[in-house]
Amino acid sequence: MPTHPQKPLIIKTGVQFTTKVRLLVKLPEVDYQLKVKTTFDNFENTLGASFSLLRSRQFFILTNNTKVMDIEDYSNGCLSVEFRHLQLKEKKYTNGTKGNEAVFVLLGSSCFCSPMLHNVFLQTCSLPLVVISNVSQLPGGWASVMWYNLLTDEPRNLGFFGNPTRASWSQLSEMLSWQFSTFAGRGLNKEQLDMLGEKLLGQLVSCGDYQVSWSKFAKENIPGKPFSFWMWLDSILELIKKHLLPVWNENYIMGFVSKEMERALLKDREPGTFLLRFSESHLGGITFTWVEHSDSGDVKFNSVEPYTKNRLSALPFADIIRDYKVISNGGVPENPLKFLYPDIPKDEAFGRLYNSQPSKGKMLTSDPIALSLSDSSRSEASTTPRSCPSPEPPMTPGEFDMLSEHLCFDIDTVSFLF
Amino acid sequence: MPTHPQKPLIIKTGVQFTTKVRLLVKLPEVDYQLKVKTTFDNFENTLGASFSLLRSRQFFILTNNTKVMDIEDYSNGCLSVEFRHLQLKEKKYTNGTKGNEAVFVLLGSSCFCSPMLHNVFLQTCSLPLVVISNVSQLPGGWASVMWYNLLTDEPRNLGFFGNPTRASWSQLSEMLSWQFSTFAGRGLNKEQLDMLGEKLLGQLVSCGDYQVSWSKFAKENIPGKPFSFWMWLDSILELIKKHLLPVWNENYIMGFVSKEMERALLKDREPGTFLLRFSESHLGGITFTWVEHSDSGDVKFNSVEPYTKNRLSALPFADIIRDYKVISNGGVPENPLKFLYPDIPKDEAFGRLYNSQPSKGKMLTSDPIALSLSDSSRSEASTTPRSCPSPEPPMTPGEFDMLSEHLCFDIDTVSFLF
């Protein structure tokens, strides 16, 4: 199990993780033990080649990394060893090049069989994974995992990020929707994806499918903003996961709407109609915009400053909507939010989601009154037996091949689907 | 320097600290080096005794703990070595007894002199200190440091907490006031201390001086509350440090007033007169109570639920006072807080302390409206030379004694005054 249970294949240095090595074939009942060692593969090329180059960044396993595969460790019909409390640390004396956080590396494992299988060397490896040193790198690391799995079928394409291939918008948008359905319980509809596509690619999306670069997706900042497209999207995903889950799952958050579209949708609606959208200017923010008619009959739009995780952890979003008040010139506070777009009465939509006491009767506002008018794994077995001269070969070549092909190394029991 | 710069003599395991060993005498210019080693003293009795017992809890220094005292390290006219990045860890294989967090222990240091002073052994030690494993133990640890320093002049009374002596209320109250003046910039006045004394001791305080036990001060819970007296007081100190410093320093927080006293003070005052007091039921909370007259002419007292660090970090306290509104039956919100007790107009008192925009004109309340009607070193040198048979004594006995008496060990440059 990697450090973040929800995000496999990402390991943070200094934080414990778990891995399991399995022998996929049922062996004849012989009385021997397998000594298994888990190591971090610091070499550039594939396993089993006759020579290798050390990578520019190297890691090692700090903790106990050898275990004996016990006959009693049968689980699901195969021999396995689980390594717990493994911890990764970077080697500090490597040549100066500090790579980016998207470096893909391999966790390898080797088996020595004794006494009967003595001198037979077996090796397997995990899927490529990302090493980070701080949770602040988790979004970037996850972007790498997604991009890799979207564009490579090879289980061990370690040079992938040297020249990452592009993704078509149809591929990418499907994956983005998948992220929302996996982590937030509800995916993205066509309108939401269209807005995202336009944000990422401009009007190009509408003119057929388009190729998106890795850089545009996760490295370059959105023009005029201090964050990349994925950083922005991930901040919203996190906001939903932590503070908006029920509202999101009820499909009450339109979320991804441009301000132009927002106005177009609201302008012909009943006064007091509102919709919820994510902030495009700040990371992890959600606002509401409502329509009203001024005395002269003009249509007016009002928005509130985005609510971020800090404000939402003080009061759940549904309660904010219920308790939101505008103090009109008459001095009487009133809630301007009447209908969730297109025309659902507010309490009908949010009623079940209210948490704390509603405000009524004599009330004390113990909180500020602000002036604000505008919105400012798939499991993969890979083995590479090395032929070593064995003085007394304990198995036939056929038996050996079979054994080699069924030694499996999972970094997590959770499968990883893309 | 210990882990918490403001609270010396408390070291948290796994967190870096700094210490300095100084040779207080100016040595004749000889060409030798002193190798100094810092260790954690895990023995029961004083330095230099012929035998010792291991303590039930033992710690050791994880990191590099030897350094050579260089001739060039002269600072303030004496030889010194500074140890940085020291880290403490508990020995895990000791006998089962887990002691409490108030264990006092010693950091020791020994010097080997070579080549001229070869075979001469010198040793010094720090003041007693407290080891904790989590910042949640900091208040308890600090209570120990205070109690020790209040009641012992001995620099190394390690058995003190086996049977801690009592403190007189006059001693203790002086120290409590000192804590507030040190950490919050303003001490406690007689009325505040009287309230604290009564809380701790009942009416006994008024009948002359009284002895307070260590247990009553920091171990036993306040009757009916899930926290001790010091836990409660420290939570308030922390609240002031983080969120109330300017208001506290302007002396606008009466703070320590019983509810009875509060009512007695307010009842004859102008309606809208209010005062600020700390919550006695919750840790780290502050409320305000104001007086008003009901239609029938009765005096009424209203309080708000205590503000805690979470709410105060959303909006500073002065702004809360400015923006606080009661929505009367007429529906018009109004601020009931008019005069800070005894009769200071609110804005006159808090005007300078307001931070954000005041609320006026058309206002949006983006925050909840709650229904709430009631308050529901000194530097110490200690050396114990051991006489070792030296084949070629490089110094006269007099010189040696002088050297021994002037080897000093500070755990911090910050002096510690009680």
Added chain:
DNA sequence: ACAGTTTCCCGTAAATGC
């Protein structure tokens, strides 16, 4: 079982490295 302690690790801030 429970209560006092410790461990774990996120998330912010500061330090470091290139």
Added chain:
DNA sequence: TGCATTTACGGGAAACTG
């Protein structure tokens, strides 16, 4: 010098351990 990355550690919560 500035940005990318790591380290430091407070703080909340889970895990531990007698």
